[in-house]
Amino acid sequence: MWLNNREWSAWLHLLATFTLLPAALDSQLQREAGMSHFEFGVMAALSRQPGRRLQLKDLAVVANGSLSRLSHVVSRLERQGWVRRVSGARGRATNAELTDKGYKKLMEVGPIHFAEVRRLVFDVLTPEDVKELRRVTSRLNAGLIPETNLGPLARRTRASALRRSS
């Protein structure tokens, strides 16, 4: 219906993967750790930052989510005592910081989760496959990353261009 056969077949497979895989991971984390895959991702991202903290807008980029979503998620994680909000020294910035309790939880959940990732992904693929997967997804992402990554200058330019043209 506007894709050739080769593309159509690839598309069906890709579709199935990105429907089934997140569902599988979400479901396992939910059952065995009481958190969503997204929440896990946020906490894992925080754990790798100096001071285990990050400003929400940056967290949004790292976790591939909207600012609104991040705000909600951080609220939930705060309720669990795994994360705490720390208003940044300057301006309206808000930082999310992983608490000790959160860090402990993460250390506990990590192995469980990654065992599942290994089972579902890396055990199934050869090292070759992994290399290809990395290469191809990396290409796809380049086209998917929103204009955020044009850098401040390009963004500013683009913004005024839009303004002028309206």
Added chain:
Amino acid sequence: MWLNNREWSAWLHLLATFTLLPAALDSQLQREAGMSHFEFGVMAALSRQPGRRLQLKDLAVVANGSLSRLSHVVSRLERQGWVRRVSGARGRATNAELTDKGYKKLMEVGPIHFAEVRRLVFDVLTPEDVKELRRVTSRLNAGLIPETNLGPLARRTRASALRRSS
């Protein structure tokens, strides 16, 4: 944290792809056609069936969704007049059938949607990439497809085995 470097990098990219890509497609379809990507998938699947109808349980497999989700979605699509429920000749089976209105809508939306798919996916990749993508996702799916696909015999056997062992 339990993945080696190569795997970790691949994992981050894969994660970003299957977060960003569905989000992008969903958002475009929602804006320009007032339907979700999943709904589109369901209607597209129906359109390829003889009589443009399919039993819900089969639709669930084709669309990679739970039966419950399908039931809800079909209700929504029914409200739009794009799909109608037809109780199967035999038994408790329920079929979903694409209406003419639904077909028309689909024909209208299809090109718009696939243009976006092309833009985000196939324009970015070489034919080589597409081949690899198909190959790797197909492998992943093999491990992801739930036990549904063991086939009726294996399923029955497995079921009684479980029963006996409890």
Added chain:
DNA sequence: CGGAATAAGTTGACGTTTCAACCTATTCAG
């Protein structure tokens, strides 16, 4: 044949995501 187990579907409640509206600190242009 008769009851237990199972398959197919529906439903309602609950939690999550998205979207739009909003707020307020900061920056920029004139």
Added chain:
DNA sequence: CTGAATAGGTTGAAACGTCAACTTATTCCG
């Protein structure tokens, strides 16, 4: 310096997905 625009964030409502409970038809087994 002042007002407009923008960046960062929050919030509430509506839409959506998941889960568990439930219903009814069918099949299996003794």
